[in-house]
Amino acid sequence: MKIINNQEFTENIGKKGKKIMKKKIIVLIAAMTATLAITATAYGAVRKYLVTTNKNEETGTLTYNIQTETAPTKVPVMKVVPGYIPEGYIETSNALGKYHPNGDLSVGGITICQPFYTNQFKEVYVSDVEEVTLGGVKAQILTREGMEYKHIINMFYEDGGYVVTIYGANNTSLEELKKVAENIKCEQVPGEFIDLEANKATEEKAEEFVEPTITNDHIFNIGEEIIDEWAPYRNPIFTINKIEVLEKLPELDKNCFYDYNKYLEFTNEDGTLKKYERVNSRKWENNKMNTVTETVGMKFVAVNLTMRNPFDKELKNINVYPRVYSMEKTSKGTLKSLNDYSGCELSMDNAPFYFDQSDYEGKNFYFCDFAPNEIKEVYLVYAVDEDQIDNAYIKFNQSGNAACVGSYIKMTK
Numbered sequence: 317m318k319i320i321n322n323q324e325f326t327e328n329i330g331k332k333g334k335k336i337m338k339k340k341i342i343v344l345i346a347a348m349t350a351t352l353a354i355t356a357t358a359y360g361a362v363r364k365y366l367v368t369t370n371k372n373e374e375t376g377t378l379t380y381n382i383q384t385e386t387a388p389t390k391v392p393v394m395k396v397v398p399g400y401i402p403e404g405y406i407e408t409s410n411a412l413g414k415y416h417p418n419g420d421l422s423v424g425g426i427t428i429c430q431p432f433y434t435n436q437f438k439e440v441y442v443s444d445v446e447e448v449t450l451g452g453v454k455a456q457i458l459t460r461e462g463m464e465y466k467h468i469i470n471m472f473y474e475d476g477g478y479v480v481t482i483y484g485a486n487n488t489s490l491e492e493l494k495k496v497a498e499n500i501k502c503e504q505v506p507g508e509f510i511d512l513e514a515n516k517a518t519e520e521k522a523e524e525f526v527e528p529t530i531t532n533d534h535i536f537n538i539g540e541e542i543i544d545e546w547a548p549y550r551n552p553i554f555t556i557n558k559i560e561v562l563e564k565l566p567e568l569d570k571n572c573f574y575d576y577n578k579y580l581e582f583t584n585e586d587g588t589l590k591k592y593e594r595v596n597s598r599k600w601e602n603n604k605m606n607t608v609t610e611t612v613g614m615k616f617v618a619v620n621l622t623m624r625n626p627f628d629k630e631l632k633n634i635n636v637y638p639r640v641y642s643m644e645k646t647s648k649g650t651l652k653s654l655n656d657y658s659g660c661e662l663s664m665d666n667a668p669f670y671f672d673q674s675d676y677e678g679k680n681f682y683f684c685d686f687a688p689n690e691i692k693e694v695y696l697v698y699a700v701d702e703d704q705i706d707n708a709y710i711k712f713n714q715s716g717n718a719a720c721v722g723s724y725i726k727m728t729k
Contacts, residue, residue, distance in 0.1 A: 366382070366383045366384075367380060367381070369456070371442060371445070375440075375600060376441045376443065376460075376600050377441075377442070378438065378440075378445065378458065379436070379437075379438050380439075381435065383435075384435075384477060389512055390512065391433050391477070391478070391509065392505070392509055392510075393509060394430070394476065394478055394502045394503065395430060395431070395502070395504075395505055396430055396480055396500050396502055397500065397501045397503055398496065398499065398500055399499030399500060399501060400498075401426070401496065402488065402495075405417055405425060405426060406419035407419075408421060408679060413427055413429060413430065414426070415428075422661040423485075423487060424486060424488070425487070425488060426482065426483065426484055426485070426488055426496060427465075428480070428482050428496070428500065429480060429481040429483075430480075431478040431479065432479060433478050433510065433512060434479075437479075439458055441462075441463055441605050442459070442460055443459045443460055444603075445457070445458055445459075448494075450471065450494060450497040450498045451497065451498040451500070453473060454472045454474065455497065456469070456472075457469050461603065461605065462604040462605030462606060462607060463605050464485055465484065466484065466485070467483070467488075468481060468482070468483055468484075469481070469482040469493060473502060476502070482496060482497055529650055530643075530652070530721055530722075531650050532650070534651075534722065534724060535724050536556075536725045538557065538725070539555065539557065540555065541554070542555065542556075542723045542725075544712075544714040545722075545723070546713075546714060550631065551631070551634065552623045552624055552625050552631060552634060552686060553623070553624045554621055554622070554623055555622045556619060556725055557622060558620040559617065559710075559725075559728070560617070560618045561615050561616070561705060562618055563615065563616070565587065565697065568697075572672040572674065572695075574664075574667075574668075574671070578669070579662060579669060579670075582660065582661075582662040589699055591612060592612065592614070592660050593609045593610070593611055594610050594611075594660070595608070596608050596610050612701045614660065614700060614701055614702060615700055615702055616697055616699060616700075617698040617727055618697050619694075619695070619696040619698070619710065620695060621693075621694045621696070622691060622693055622694070623692045623694055624690075624691045624692075625687070625688065625689055625691070626689070627688065628688045628689060629688055630685065630687060630688060632685050632686075633683050633685070634683060634684055634686060635682060635683055635714060636674075636682055637667055638667075638668070638711060638712045639665065639666040639667050639711050640657075640698055640700060640704075640708050640709070640711075640727070641653060641666065641709050641711055641724075642654040642657040642707045643708075643709045644707055651724060657701070657704055659698075659699065663698050667682070667698075668696040668697055669697060669699060670696060672694065673692050673694050705728060708726070708727040709724045709727065710725050712724075712725075
């Protein structure tokens, strides 16, 4: 079964109404072992399953293993119903289970994962583990020093054999997070079941996934048409007409900013972008995450592109979400990633903060509709670190599917 280590949400938008979130799978057991740098804690045998946790002190990785009395092939689908959410926290549309102060995604908050069944899972960068009972449910509180989401609560529902995980960012107190955990309820979704054997086969196949190679036929120039590789029959054709690196922006429509107030926060009085503290590296050492930052300047990158509907039919809910990546060409002519550049809060997820053709509001900001054969002239604006611009590429991937190579165009010549 595939093990997904973390759920720090960095999302791609795949289609309207859905943000692709990394899955979280978990389990439980009790026993005690200790070898070399590996330590273990025991939870105590329970009626239906036994949970063991082993921690690698060098890497901070905590591994859970579960042994069950029976091995069911089908289990009911469960859903979490929160009974308490801190005042002012608003659930994020398109990413249910995520709650942020005033609904602001750029500010950390709380994530409540849906119940999952599994026989193993891992949590990374764990400093400390505390065993507790919350709302009558056995649980572990994980502390992760130096991480943005400092606390994780894993709740083990022995009767159902599933686990619920709750993440809390640094701006949420542990007491509030515990109160959230104490008041959640898990309800069965009527008539819905999970085929565990089918899931296992799918996840094992997914483990075989290899990052696709970005060859020259996926690298485009200004003026060339870009056709979606995943679903060309339901997506418009893109053509980038012009890319400009700017110190200041021309006068723009305030209604076309994803978050105009955030834009004002990152700009100086003269209209240029402020410098900010960028995270350059992270290293797990001495039981905590140590972060190295650097103050860097930014430039605006404005992109003019044409989107054409080639069909005699309407296109609805079209995602316009090209993102910026720091890349370099290899000796073979392929592209490879240079670093984990993720940009500042203004260009969240390396996405444009300005899009003048949106037909929707809020979290559906990056979507628009097309009439039959309609052509749209689009203006996008990004905030890009000065030292990343020469290596920056814009990536188009309409599906958001990692199996798609995508289409790339260099920001500068």
